[in-house]
Amino acid sequence: MRTPEAGPMKALDDLLARRIYLGVTGLSRAGKTVFVTSLIHNLLRADASAEDSPLRGFDCFDEGRLIGAMLRHDANATVPEFPYRKAMQAITGESPQWPEPTRGISRIRIDLRYRRTDAGLTGQAATRLGLRDATLQLEIVDYPGEWLVDLPLLGTDFETWSAAMIEQARQGTRADLSREWLAFVQDRKPDAEHDEDWAEQASALYADYLRACSEARLRNLQPGRFLHPADLRGASVLRFCPLPDLRGKAAPGSIHAAFRDKFRDYQEKVVRTFYRQHFAGLDRQIVLVDALSALNDGQEAFDDQSEALAAILQSFRHGRNSLLGWLMGRRISKVLFAATKADHVIRGDRLHLENLTRRMLHVLDENNAIKTSAETHVQAIASVRATRDTRRADTGREILVGRRPEDSHELPLEPGAIPLDFPPDWAALDYRFWDFQPHPDPSWKHSGFPTLRLPEVLNLLIGDDLT
Ligand SMILES: Nc1nc2c(ncn2[C@@H]2O[C@H](COP(=O)(O)OP(=O)(O)O)[C@@H](O)[C@H]2O)c(=O)[nH]1
Ligand SMILES: [Mg+2]
Known part of the structure; x- marks a missing residue:
């Protein structure tokens, strides 16, 4: 990678470098880790002379202006670094595997060195100064979509939230999974005196219930940190849960009062803090949606994921009356919703997958x-x-030809068709999801990963920053 010599030009070059914060989110298993790993690997492996480079279609690359990419390690980071090397080892190892699931937030920075186009004033001025090449510092922030499902908590109070959660816990699959927790909290009156042991048991049972829902592929689960606590594991701010039969005001010293206070702490110290510290700094956002697994999981799981998505979408409404109206900082100017794992459906169905996702978002994005x-x-x-x-x-x-975990080699497989509309016609659905495994292909390590439309993702998210 060519960079200007040290000295005034280098200082000027640094000054002109742009930094873009790209948020990568999605519910767990949506494909965040694989996406970030592939994006970085393919940028690092960019080779202008490779006719069949997986970056073909990325304009800056096709125009021969991408000079090179380099990972930068931030010694002062307060957020864990994205485990790029580990994920690479898993996918490109001797017996290739998908990377281990990660939880919580992580960051990684990749600098893209590129040649400016002559368009635009900055470009012309920079060229005149002898700075034809420039750097885009791309800071990628991978964080759980489950944390965004928490945003609606800011627009409610403990009593209203409790009533909604208890009601939800009595429906469908949840009715079975919530039995133990509900029996426990119903056994004591909310105006009984607060007792820390009881609170701990109640919140632990509630967390067990949420985990059981998550295993049953339900996704609309609050509070998100009960499932993905990250640095809050075991913290006392997670020691509450919804309570049944809340009537009137909370008596001082009661369970009701204690849980209400914890709920408020959670709103302020967890939800708002996340938005302020991380979300407010993002410029671009990609939201990964695994519509295919949801289709495979059946109607209840699919509807539940749609509700979780509807909650997530609220984070991208910037209107004055939105829940984030208070948010100071930059605002996300581009949001890309990506239906992931499109290699799971036949070529002719990929557009259907995209249209189904578009329809779903349109229906969920009221007004x-x-x-x-x-x-x-x-x-x-x-x-x-x-x-x-x-x-x-x-x-x-x-x-399709692919290998499932139980197969010793690749097989021809027919996954069935993708529905054309949202909501899907469940009676007509014959789609099946298989967990296709990565290939043992040595060229991946050196030439990059084959993708579907990753170059277009780069164009949409950062194309305008590379001019
Ligand atoms: N075939 C295929 N599977 C994928 C792809 N991305 C993710 N997956 C599958 O989805 C799983 C979850 O992906 P991961 O990136 O760990 O999800 P995260 O929880 O959002 O970080 C992986 O273990 C793979 O089985 C993809 O591009 N193609
Ligand atoms: Mg992950």
Whole structure:
């Protein structure tokens, strides 16, 4: 990578460097870790002479202006670094595997050195000064979508929230999973005297219930930190839960009063703090949506994920009356919703996946509040393509070739069709989700990962910053 010599030009170059904060979010298993790993690896491996580079389609690369990329380690970071090396080892190891799930927030910075286009004033001025090349400092922040599901907590109070959560806990699959926790909290009157042991047991049972819901593929779960506590594991701010039968004001010293106070602490110290410390600094956001697993999980899980998404979407409404109206800082100017794992469906269905996701977001985004707040895009992508497209010899139908965990080698497979509309017609649905495994392909390590539409993602998110 060519950088200007030390001295005044270097200082000027640094001064002109742009820093962009890119948020990567999505509910757990949506594909954040694989996405960030692939993005970084493919940028680091960018090779202008490679005809079949996985970056083909990324304008800055195609125009021959991407000079090189470099990872930067921030010695003073207060947030864990994204485990890039570890994830790479898993995917490109001798028996390739998907990376281990990560929880919590992490960051990584990659600097892109590129040649300016001559367009624009900065470009012209910089060129005249002999600074034809520039640096984009891309700071990637990977954080759980579950934390965004918490935003609506700011617009409610403990009593209203409790009533809604108790009501929800009595519906569908949740009714079974909540039995033990509900029996425990119903056993004591909320105006009984607060007792720390009882509080600890109640909140532990509630956390167990949320985890059981998560295992049953339900996604609309609050508070998000009960599932992904990160640095708050064991912290006393998580020692509360919804309470049944709250009537009237909380008596001082009661369970009701203690839980209400914890709830307020959670609103302030957890939810608001996250938005202020991390979210407020983001310029761009990609939200990964695993619509395919949700389809496979059936109607209840799919609807539940849609509700979680509706809660997540509220974070991207910047209107004055939004819950984030208080938020100081930058504002996200571009949001890309990416339907992940598009390599799980046949070629002809990828557009359907994109349209289904677009329809879903449109239905969830009441009054187009997001569209009017930020530039919004939808795309179906695969960060690391684990299947190949082929056709059946007999019928000519499109099928996939891939390897599931139980297979010793690749097989031709037909995943079934993707519904065209939202909500899907469940009676007609024949789609099946398989957990396709990455290939043992040595070229991946050196040439980058094959993807579906990752270059377009780069164009949409940072294309304008590389001019
Ligand atoms: N075939 C395929 N599977 C993927 C892709 N991205 C993610 N996955 C699958 O989704 C799982 C969860 O991905 P991960 O990135 O760990 O999700 P996270 O929890 O959002 O960080 C992985 O273990 C893979 O099984 C992709 O691009 N293609
Ligand atoms: Mg992860």
